[in-house]
Every structure is written in structure tokens, then in C-alpha cells.
Amino acid sequence: MCVCSGADNRICTLLTGDSVTIDLLENRHQLAAHVYFFIFQDSPALACPAPLVALAPPGATDWPALASPPSNTLPAGNTGLAFVGPSAFSVVPPAPTAIPQVAPRPTTTPVLPLYPGLMCLPALLDKLSGSQGILRSHMSSTPFKPIPNNEKVDLARFRVKDPVEWLVDDVVSWMLDVAKRHGIPFEEMNMHRFANLTGQQMIGMTEQNFIERDPIWGPLIYNEFRKNLAEDTSVIDEIMKKYNADEEAVAVAGTGPSTSFEIPKTRITAPNPSTMVPQFHALTQTLNQTLNQTLNQSIQLNTNLAQNLQQTLNQSLATSLAAGLSTGLSPINLGLVHNSLSPSSPLLGAQIQQKISPLPSEITSFNASTATAVCSDFEGLTYHVIIHGNITPLHAAGSEDCSSVIDSKLKKNKDGKPRKRSQHTKGNKLWEFIRDALKDPLTCPSVVRWEDPIEGVFRIVESEKLARLWGERKNNTKMTYEKLSRAMRTYYEKQILVPVPKTGLYPKKLVYKFGPGAHGWDAIKEELL
DNA sequence: ACGCCGTTTCCTGTTT
DNA sequence: AAAACAGGAAACGGCG
Numbered sequence: 257m258c259v260c261s262g263a264d265n266r267i268c269t270l271l272t273g274d275s276v277t278i279d280l281l282e283n284r285h286q287l288a289a290h291v292y293f294f295i296f297q298d299s300p301a302l303a304c305p306a307p308l309v310a311l312a313p314p315g316a317t318d319w320p321a322l323a324s325p326p327s328n329t330l331p332a333g334n335t336g337l338a339f340v341g342p343s344a345f346s347v348v349p350p351a352p353t354a355i356p357q358v359a360p361r362p363t364t365t366p367v368l369p370l371y372p373g374l375m376c377l378p379a380l381l382d383k384l385s386g387s388q389g390i391l392r393s394h395m396s397s398t399p400f401k402p403i404p405n406n407e408k409v410d411l412a413r414f415r416v417k418d419p420v421e422w423l424v425d426d427v428v429s430w431m432l433d434v435a436k437r438h439g440i441p442f443e444e445m446n447m448h449r450f451a452n453l454t455g456q457q458m459i460g461m462t463e464q465n466f467i468e469r470d471p472i473w474g475p476l477i478y479n480e481f482r483k484n485l486a487e488d489t490s491v492i493d494e495i496m497k498k499y500n501a502d503e504e505a506v507a508v509a510g511t512g513p514s515t516s517f518e519i520p521k522t523r524i525t526a527p528n529p530s531t532m533v534p535q536f537h538a539l540t541q542t543l544n545q546t547l548n549q550t551l552n553q554s555i556q557l558n559t560n561l562a563q564n565l566q567q568t569l570n571q572s573l574a575t576s577l578a579a580g581l582s583t584g585l586s587p588i589n590l591g592l593v594h595n596s597l598s599p600s601s602p603l604l605g606a607q608i609q610q611k612i613s614p615l616p617s618e619i620t621s622f623n624a625s626t627a628t629a630v631c632s633d634f635e636g637l638t639y640h641v642i643i644h645g646n647i648t649p650l651h652a653a654g655s656e657d658c659s660s661v662i663d664s665k666l667k668k669n670k671d672g673k674p675r676k677r678s679q680h681t682k683g684n685k686l687w688e689f690i691r692d693a694l695k696d697p698l699t700c701p702s703v704v705r706w707e708d709p710i711e712g713v714f715r716i717v718e719s720e721k722l723a724r725l726w727g728e729r730k731n732n733t734k735m736t737y738e739k740l741s742r743a744m745r746t747y748y749e750k751q752i753l754v755p756v757p758k759t760g761l762y763p764k765k766l767v768y769k770f771g772p773g774a775h776g777w778d779a780i781k782e783e784l785l
Numbered sequence: 786a787c788g789c790c791g792t793t794t795c796c797t798g799t800t801t
Numbered sequence: 802a803a804a805a806c807a808g809g810a811a812a813c814g815g816c817g
Contacts, residue, residue, distance in 0.1 A: 685791070719805085732793080738805085743792055745807065764801060765805055 419484050422455025434480045445477070446470040459485065686743050687752050689729055690714070690722070691770070691777045699725070707762050712770035712777055719766060744768060 414426035414433070422430065428451050435445055449469035450458075458481055466481075467474035693699040694706060694714055703721050707713040716722055719737035727735030747753040754771035756762055770777045 730792090735793085739793060739795090741806075742794080742808085746792075748807095 419455040419481065420459060422458070424452060424454060427451070427453050427455060427458065430484075431477065434477060438476065440473060440476075445473050450477070684729065686726065686740070687747055687770075687774055688776070689726060690768075691774065693722070693725070694777065695779070707767060709778075712774070713756060713762060714768060714770070715763060716766040716768070747771075747773070 414422055414430045428447065431445060431447050431450055435441070435447075446469055453461075461478075463475060463478045466478035470477060690704060693704045699722075700706070701717065703718045703725065704714055704716050707715045716737075719741075723735045723737040723740045726740055727733055744753060748755070748771075750773045751771040752773035754769050756767050756769045
């Protein structure tokens with residue numbers, strides 16, 4: 257999809273993915289005079305000739321007069337823009353001289369008729385890029401070759417990433433979201449002035465920088481971005497990374513292995529303000545206070561754990577903060593934390609069990625059913641457990657290390673090869689496990705992640721880790737991704753999974769899509785909408 | 786004891 | 802070449 261703006265109508269921001277299609281449909285009436293939308297209809301891999309539906313603004317004089325409509329035009333009266341393929345383009349910053357300022361912006365937003373013509377993509381591309389040098393295609397000159405760059409591009413992706421990790425696609429997606437939420441017609445934003453920025457670059461920008469790029473909406477965009485940052489946990493992440501680095505250093509130089517339950521109270525120090533973006537000072541101080549407070553509570557809890565194991569923390573703070581610490585969640589994901597980290601979280605037991613193992617020897621088990629724990633592992637460096645609720649030493653089923661017991665009970669099949677123990681666990685089906693992993697910040701997005709939460713498309717990020725977790729769940733240390741995927745494939749027949757559309761929108765491997773037989777995964781969709 | 790379900794295991798062949 | 806995908810066949814263990 258291509259969104260063009262600017263007074264010369266040739267500054268184009270190229271987007272990929274289909275979620276924005278909905279935005280377009282919803283906001284079609286808002287399209288003002290100088291916006292062109294190029295929408296590729298039903299184009300599996302953007303092979304050309306891909307039917308191209310273009311909206312022609314009334315009175316537009318420089319609309320590329322491209323060809324007569326091919327024979328496969330849309331039926332008369334068809335206004336559907338429903339099938340949008342991926343973009344074949346990357347964003348190329350326009351030359352500054354090519355961006356005249358738009359003086360009075362249109363305030364009315366007429367409903368635009370569909371341009372009657374359907375045009376071939378390369379022709380249009382040549383038309384646009386040839387004259388201005390704005391567009392660059394990833395496509396080869398071979399017109400029928402599929403897009404080489406079919407990396408995941410998801411217009412909802414910015415929601416699950418830190419702004420600091422936003423790529424140019426994410427920035428544009430976010431801006432579209434801002435425009436939609438504020439009812440701003442896209443073309444009224446100088447989106448192209450932001451389309452070459454990453455989140456990291458935007459973090460370093462002042463409000464004035466925003467205003468320079470968009471005198472009208474710059475302050476709003478700036479405030480929206482800051483709001484995003486304020487709700488984001490990246491700063492805490494930085495603090496915690498620093499903390500972990502310090503802790504590791506101490507552990508190496510110190511008296512023994514460090515565990516998450518050896519948290520020195522003095523370890524958290526304020527970051528050097530000179531190394532930080534000025535706007536973050538106040539935020540960092542606040543977060544530091546919160547962090548210290550929470551950690552101190554955890555330390556206190558830890559101190560009493562072996563004797564009493566009854567402690568109450570501020571659930572909201574501990575859960576949200578720690579969940580954010582674990583994954584650097586965006587605000588939206590933080591909003592999901594309460595649901596996803598419920599004590600009954602299917603992953604939690606295994607995760608807690610895994611994380612709890614370095615506890616002092618007298619604490620050998622953990623009642624996951626009565627506790628809410630959050631673990632953050634920072635890519636395996638170290639981790640911290642912040643616990644809320646009642647924790648009692650117990651002998652919960654599954655809490656012991658069963659591996660040796662399992663091994664001794666393994667039966668052998670005809671070939672004399674050992675077979676694993678139970679495969680059948682009521683209410684714990686594989687697809688449910690994966691669904692819940694997608695809700696759990698401990699595993700999403702590090703192990704599994706959404707490609708398109710609206711469509712139910714998800715991707716396995718770390719296949720063997722997912723298999724290991726599934727194996728832990730089933731007390732089967734021999735689980736592999738190969739076996740797990742075989743079980744996944746049995747779901748196609750039951751429509752629990754359905755084939756992922758070969759649109760080129762998604763990576764070719766490790767991507768699955770929930771089907772009508774699966775349920776409970778679309779709660780995230782409701783959160784996002 | 787039996788049949789069904791939801792895997793798990795093993796395998797061969799294909800696709801990416 | 803390696804990883805992932807596809808799917809057949811048989812085994813397994815829990816459950817009704």
C-alpha cells in the first residue's frame with residue numbers, strides 16, 4: 257500500500273501489511289484532495305500485473321495517466337478495498353527540495369470515488385520514481401517474480417515493541433494509529449517527514465524537531481510519542497540491565513553464585529544523567545524510586561520466605577513492573593499483564609519451577625496455584641522473581657524434579673526404544689499451550705509472537721525452546737520441535753489451525769494461523785481494537 | 786477390557 | 802546443506 261502526501265502528491269510513504277486496510281476502509285471518507293492510495297488487490301506475492309486500485313481525488317490534475325484499464329477491472333460499483341497485498345517497496349526519504357510546505361490544509365474530506373483504472377504496478381512505479389526518485393522497489397525487473405523481501409511486516413507490530421526498537425515501518429504504523437485515534441486525515445500529517453525515522457532516532461528528537469517536520473501536528477505527535485515512552489519500560493529495562501551487569505560482576509568477584517534471591521539493597525543506583533536523554537531524567541527518577549521500592553519489598557519477602565512465606569506486595573505494581581521488565585512491553589502489552597499472568601497461567605507453573613530451582617536448599621517447591629510470580633531472564637543472564645500472594649512450601653504435584661522417576665518408569669516399545677510417559681493431559685492441549693504462551697510475557701514475544709493478532713497468525717520464534725517448554729509441561733524431556741510440529745499438523749484436520757495464506761506477508765517458516773476450531777486466542781484482538 | 790482422543794515417535798519425502 | 806514442512810503409521814496413556 258502506498259500513502260502519498262505532500263503538496264506535490266508524490267511524496268509516498270509505503271507501507272506493508274493488511275491491518276491498515278481496515279483503517280483505510282474506515283477512514284476512506286476522510287481522504288482529502290491530495291492523497292492517493294494504491295492498493296494491490298488480491299495479489300499473493302505482488303506479481304505483476306497486480307490489479308491496482310487507485311483513488312483519484314477530485315480535481316487532481318497530476319494523477320498519473322496510466323494506461324487504459326485492463327480487462328480485469330473491478331465490477332462496476334465495486335468499492336471494495338478489502339484485499340491488500342504487501343508492499344514491494346521500501347521507504348526512501350524524499351529529497352528536501354521535493355517537499356513544499358502545504359499552506360492551508362483541507363478541512364473537508366469528501367468521499368472519493370474509485371479511480372476507474374487499474375494499473376500495472378511497475379508502470380506506476382516507473383511513473384512515480386522515474387520523475388522524482390522517491391520510490392525504490394525491492395522487486396526485480398522481472399515482473400512476475402515474487403517479492404524477495406517477504407520478511408514479517410506487521411502494522412500492529414509497533415504495539416508489541418519498544419519505541420526504541422521501532423523500525424521505519426513501525427514508526428509509520430504508529431503514526432497511522434495516532435492519526436486514526438485523533439481523527440486526523442493521514443495526508444494532513446507530514447508523515448513522509450517521519451517515514452525515514454526509527455524509534456531510536458525519534459527518542460532523541462525534541463519537540464521542536466517534531467514541529468519542524470510537521471508544524472501543525474508536530475506537538476501532538478511529539479506528545480503522543482512521549483506518552484508512549486512514559487508508559488514504556490525501556491528505561492526500567494536499562495536500569496535492570498545495568499543492575500544485572502553489576503550483579504554479575506559482583507557474583508564473579510564475590511563469594512559464590514548469585515541468585516535472584518540475593519538482591520543487595522544498595523545495588524540500584526541512579527543512571528548518570530549525563531548519559532541520558534534529558535527528557536528522561538524525571539521519569540527515570542520516578543522509576544528508580546518505584547523500582548527500589550519494589551525490589552526492597554522483594555528482598556524483604558525473600559528474607560522471610562523460608563520461615564513464613566507469606567507476604568503481600570502491591571500486585572499491580574509488581575506484576576506490571578516486573579512483566580514490563582521481562583520483555584520491555586509496550587503499554588498495550590502491559591495492559592494485558594494482569595490477564596496473562598494470572599496464577600492459572602499454564603506456563604507459569606513450568607516457568608516458576610524452572611526459575612525457582614536456584615532457591616536456597618530448604619525451599620524445594622513452590623505452590624504455583626496460589627502465587628503470582630513474574631520472572632525476567634534477560635536472555636539468560638540472570639533473573640528476579642517478584643512474588644505476590646501466599647507461598648507455602650509444599651509438595652505440589654509436578655513440583656518435584658520428575659526426570660529420574662520418569663526415566664525409571666519409561667516403557668519400551670517393540671523396537672526396544674523407550675517411550676515417554678503420559679501424553680494425555682486433560683485441558684492442556686498443545687494449541688492451548690501455545691495460545692497461552694502468546695498471552696504470556698514470559699514467552700511472547702521471545703518464544704512465540706503474533707504476526708497478526710487480528711487474523712490469528714503467529715510465529716514461533718524459538719522453536720526448540722518452545723518444544724522444551726512443551727516438554728516440561730508434559731514431563732517429556734525428549735520433546736523436540738520436530739515432534740511438536742507433527743502434533744501441530746494434526747490440527748489442520750480439526751481446523752484448530754488453518755494454513756497460513758501465502759500472501760508474502762508472513763515469513764514462510766514457523767508461522768501458523770489459528771482456525772475456527774481454536775478459541776480464546778482472540779482476546780488480544782479485542783485489546784488491540 | 787475396550788474404544789476414543791490427543792498426542793508422541795519414527796519415518797520418508799518434499800520444500801524452503 | 803540444513804531446517805522446516807507434510808503426512809503416514811503405529812504406539813502410548815488417560816479417560817469414559
